[in-house]
Structures are given as C-alpha cells and as structure tokens.
Amino acid sequence: MTARLTRAAPSSWGRPAAPVAAVHLGLGAFFRAHQAAYTHQAGDAEEWGYAAFTGRSPDLARTLAAQDGLFTLLVRGAGEPTASVLTSISESHAGTDTETWLALVGCPTTRLVTLTVSEAAYRRAPDADGAADGAADLEALRRGDHAQCRTIPGRLVAGLAARRHADGGPLAVVPCDNLLHNGDVVRRVVTDLAAEVDPGLLAWIEESVSFVNTEVDRITPRTTDADVEAAERLIGAYDAAPAVTEPFSEWVLAGAFPAGRPAWEQAGALFVDDVTPFEQRKLWLLNGAHSLLAYAGSIRGHGTVADAIADPTCRGWVEEWWDEACSHLPMAADDLATYRDALLARFANPGIEHLLAQVAADGSQKLPVRILPVLTEERRAGNDASAATRVLAAWVAHLRGHGAPVVDPAAEDLTRRATGPLTDAVARARRTRPAAGRRPGRRRRRHRPDRGAHP
Secondary structure, three states, X not given: OOOEOOOOOOOXXXXXXXXXEEEEEOOOHHHHHOHHHHHHHOOOHHHOEEEEEOOOOOHHHHHHHHOOOOXXXXXXXXXXXXXXXXXXXXXXXXXXXXXXXXXXXXXXXXXXXXXXXXXXXXXXXXXXXXXXOHHHHHHHHHHOOHHHOOOHHHHHHHHHHHHHHHOOOOEEEEEOOOOOOHHHHHHHHHHHHHHHHOHHHHHHHHHHEEEOEEEEEOOOOOOOHHHHHHHHHHHOOEOOOOEEEOOOXXXXXXXXXXXXXXXXXXXXXXXXXXXXXXXXHHHHHHHHHHHHHHHHHHHOOOOEHHHHHOOHHHHHHHHHHHHHHXXXXXXXXXXXHHHXXXXXXXXXXXXXXXXXXXXXXXXHHHHHHHOHHXXXXXXXXXXXXXXXXXXXXHHHHHHOOOOOOOOOOOHHHHHHHOOOOHHHHHHHHHOOOOOOOOXXXXXXXXXXXXXXXXX
C-alpha cells in the first residue's frame, strides 16, 4: 500500500512546517486551492505558516493533522491533471477548538487572519438550527467568556479581544468571501459588536486592526474518489484530502497590512487601491452566469456547467446576460472581452465537474449580489432587463420544483412565495429576506467535510 502523505516522507515536499504567522477560519477546498496556494508559492513561504480552523466539523482538521498539514492540489484542465504538494498549512484545528483560536489570534507572532466562511456567516442572527446565536455571543463577550462564542462575528471579536489583552499588536483581517466590499462588511459587523461589548475594545480595533477588501476567483468542485486516486498516482503517496481546482486563479486585494504579509504578488496576486471593478466583474459575469446556468441549464436537463455551456441555447442566454452586465461595468471593453473569452474556456473545461445543483444552492443569498444590481441599473437606464429577468424567472421555476433541487436557508418561505402567476411570484420571491446561518444539509455531507467550492 502507498505510504500516506506526511512531512517525514523523503521527498521534495518534506520541508519543515513554517512558523505560524497567519490564521485562517474556514478550512476547506477553496482555501487550500487559493489562499494556501498563494502562500505556498510566495518567495518568503518559509516565514508564513498557516494555522487553519474548520467551520465546525473536526473531520478535515483531523485528516490534515495526520498528514502534517500537507495536501495535494490537483489541477484539472483540458489535458492530463497536474499535482503538487502544498506545505503552507502548519497546523489544522477544529472550529470548536476556541481556546486554541483565542491563543493563536492573540499571539504577537500571528500577523494576519484570513476567512472563507460564506456570505451568510457574517450575520449575527441565529443559525437555522439555533447552533450559533449572536445574542448569546454578546452575552458571553460581556461576561468575558470568549471561548463560548460561536458566530463568525463573535469569534472574530473574541480573538481580537484576546489579542488586545495579550498586547499582541496590530494585524490585518482579510475576508475572502463573495461579498462586495467584503473587508468593509466585516469591519462593520466586528466594530458594531465590539461597541456593544466594550468601548475600549472598539477603540483598540479601530486603531490596530485593518480590514482588507478582496476579490477571489477559482473554481473548486467537490473532491471525488477518482480525484483521490489521481492524486495518489501522480505524487506517489496517499492523500486523504486533495483539493481539486482549475488552472485559472485570481486574487485582488486593497488595504493595509500593518504587521506585514506574505509576498503574494510573487504568486500572481494583484494589489490595487480599489477592488470594486474586479468584484463587480467577477460577481456579475462569472457568478451571475453560473446562477443562470444552474437554474435554466438544469431545467434543460444539464448536470454540470460544462454540459450547460455546450448547449447553444444556454450559451446564447449567457452571452445576452454578459452583454447586459458589461454595459454597467467601469472597465475597458477589450478587457471585458478577454475576460469573457476566458470564462467560456473555464466553463467548458472538461476536467472540472462543476455541478449545477451545487451552484444552485442558496439562491436567496446569491442573486441579490449577482443579478439584482444589473437589473436595477438596466431599469434605471430605461431598458427591459430581459437577461436579468430571465435569471429570476428560471430561479422561480427552480423553486417550483424544476431543475436542480432547492437547497436554501429560506427554502420553506421561498417555495410558498413562488406559487401563482410568474410575475407575481418573482416579485414575492425577491422580497424574501435571506435566512442567516449554515446551509441546510451542509453537515450531512460526511464524504466531504470541507466547505468545498466557491461557486
């Protein structure tokens, strides 16, 4: 039997773990294919080890701990896949290990915190199952019982309070979720909560902590048994948790790093003054087209993004959507055309099985940032917004039982509102307030405990 992947293996990946200088919350495939990959490729990677925490389940943390944090990045393109062993994770911990979280965020040698936790996780309302409640976190913080915090805002504030208490110095918080101005969003939820806990803590955060806006882009589908077998064949060792991704990757950042950062630009990251145009381009063109294909494509009988984009009807709808969205993007036409061409190649990539059912989940949270801004701009310009309207109509048809199954925190309310005449149903569904918390059924995916794709 092939030996398991560890740092003890006599191979090129057996370098010692780097000292922990960064903490990540949201250990999953996207983090490993993106932030961990950029850090591994940085010229100063030996100085920047990650301590990565899962959302809640300990499964992936235990798997990676048994492999000394090593994992295979399996890149699937048009030809044979390629594999490399990444070494940037020095420690892995369960999200429930709040004592270690507090100790590491508070430690002066920790210089930044990154997050991939989903858009909904930054809300302070209770989860659908009541497992994480912002009100309970507020009371725990006021009591000084920081280890009891369960929401993402609560855990961030608890960690920053521990850092202030330890005189750990400044650091950067770098969210990497699909939210416009994600750093500003996280700054707001953290400072609002801190203000309710302790004005002194709020003042310290405002003086010592930066919140970086980012745009991230890399498709990471679910890992299959075939991927595990391919990784073992290519690296010559058994990896229980390879991460699968596409050749394309993008990371755009804007903000300060008061305690320093890895040389991510050496791995291709772009540092700018304002990420807004990049955020809009990605959310509208990539993610918006994904939503269109997820609902309309699955209704037409397709199961993957590649299958759907090969359908001339679906591709025509995508092109119409892109025409509509591009008319409101503040970027050069040539640059947008190049990006669209790249997207077509990425969507058609035969090596990536990107399931439409996966992309279709949580539409109530995704469509407000992917589709509705274009609809609003089109209506403001006096246009009929036919492409944006098509996406919403396909979504409502999906809620009525057509195409991909409905998986959404607000599923019960949405399916009720989606009845009756289509025009009325779309208007009612749009008014549904997105439910906070974890996706229903997420923890039932025992075969894949990480958070998976960043669709």
